[in-house]
Amino acid sequence: MIYAALFYAIALFTVAGAFGVAFSENVVYSAFSLMATLLGAAGLYVFLGADFLAAVQLLVYVGGILVLTLFAIMLTHQISDVEVSNRAVGRWPALGLVGFVGIAMATALVRAPWKVSGEVVAKAAGEGTTYGIGDAFLGPFLLPFELASIVLLTALVGAIVLSRKEIRD
């Protein structure tokens, strides 16, 4: 009972944050709503028994990406000049498209015969999923893991090249 109530509270928090990002007038408020969504998603991961991922979510998303986003907002301080009234796509066409996609996906969600197994992935309470994830990264997922480090290195170099001041002789 308490479990269900807690789940609904966190789910509501997450979804409310997402809609806050979508509908807020000010980009700074959007960023803080995004923080609510990311924290709520971390809570959902805890509910799903993914303890390592909840920690990664907090460290990378809330601690990294969100702070980066806020920095970018503060650096481009003309942000408030981008008015909400002149939108790329009007609010109503976008709502129509989103509603259409939503109905299609909800139908698929209800109709699909998901294969659900009863057992929990992280079986031993207290051991967590970290051991299994580390094992998988150095075993069957070694190649994607190394490719990921190359992607991150490329992104690092690319970000530096893009954001440095260009000096031409």
Place this chain on the structure above:
Amino acid sequence: MEIGLNHYLVVGLLVFLAGVFTVLTRRNAIGVLMGVELVLNSANINYIAFSRFGTGGLEGQIFSIFVIMLAAAEAAIGLAIVLGIYRKFQTIDVEEVDSLRG
């Protein structure tokens, strides 16, 4: 009623729709990037829900780690591009930034 797979999928669906709406309606480039983050997060919620309730084991969680990694790379590159655009055009309105001349 017990909390099952569908509950998490509905949360993921709503977050996804909010993200798509954000991407469609924002003219602020940083707002568009935030919408992309929402979409990626909804995918993660689904991955981990399937990893918990499905039969695949830990694979879902490992995939979502890769999604988080790509999201971090995307955010770094995207925001660097946004700052570059701001330096060049003095605005980050995606409608006004349409000149291709270097």
